[in-house]
Amino acid sequence: MDEDDxxxxxxxxxEAKSADRMARSGFDFHAARRVLESDRYVERWDERHSxxxxxxxxxxxxxGPAYISVVYTPRGVGNVSSARSKPMxxxxxxxx
Numbered sequence: 001m002d003e004d005d006x007x008x009x010x011x012x013x014x015e016a017k018s019a020d021r022m023a024r025s026g027f028d029f030h031a032a033r034r035v036l037e038s039d040r041y042v043e044r045w046d047e048r049h050s051x052x053x054x055x056x057x058x059x060x061x062x063x064g065p066a067y068i069s070v071v072y073t074p075r076g077v078g079n080v081s082s083a084r085s086k087p088m089x090x091x092x093x094x095x096x
Contacts, residue, residue: 004016006018006029006030011029011033011036011080012080013029013080013081017029017081018030027063027068029080031063031068032063032068032070032080033070033080034063035059035060035061035062035063035068035070036059036061036070036072038061038062040061040062041059041060041061041070042059042060042061043057043058043059043060044057044058045057045058046058046071049071054073055073055074056071056072056073056081057071057072057073057074058070058071059072
């Protein structure tokens with residue numbers, strides 16, 4: 001971990017990746033962390049990106065009007081490695 005990276009008792013991440021996410025999507029890993037702290041998300045194991053030495057989990061929940069998927073590695077301290085958003089869409093009951 002570089003000295004410019006973020007770390008506290010619960011999470012750690014690359015500030016450079018967080019700044020890149022902010023530039024591309026309008027939110028950073030500090031915002032994505034709120035999804036994990038809300039306890040209102042679903043998780044799935046990321047089989048494609050998990051390896052023998054590192055497990056990755058994708059948590060998807062709401063952040064404002066958008067769904068946010070946060071990729072993290074559970075290590076006692078959650079290492080946030082990625083986050084993506086998708087705007088919430090409404091579906092008419094007649095189209096179900």
